Amino acid sequence: MPAALDWSQCPAVESVPGRCSGAWVLRDTRMPISIIFESLEYGSTIEDIVEDYSVTPQQIQDVLEFAARSAAAPVPVSV
Secondary structure (H helix, E strand, O other), X not given: XXXXXXXXXXXXXXXXXXXXXXXXXXXXXOOEHHHHHHHHHOOOOHHHHHHHHOOOHHHHHHHHHHHHHHHHOOOOOOO
């Protein structure tokens, strides 16, 4: 998961002090979004993640779409 993404701009996630040490989690859950990327990296499907963590496919899709849009966004270059 790229560290440069500004997760505060993703409405599907939240960071709450005192919940999961302030890690970015799926909104209204305790599931860190890093689990999504780690699970996919190790070969899990979205369906596997939904089943293993009791989240919805839409929650996973929202996070993946945000990451894809953010990764495709142009990066400002200082001259």
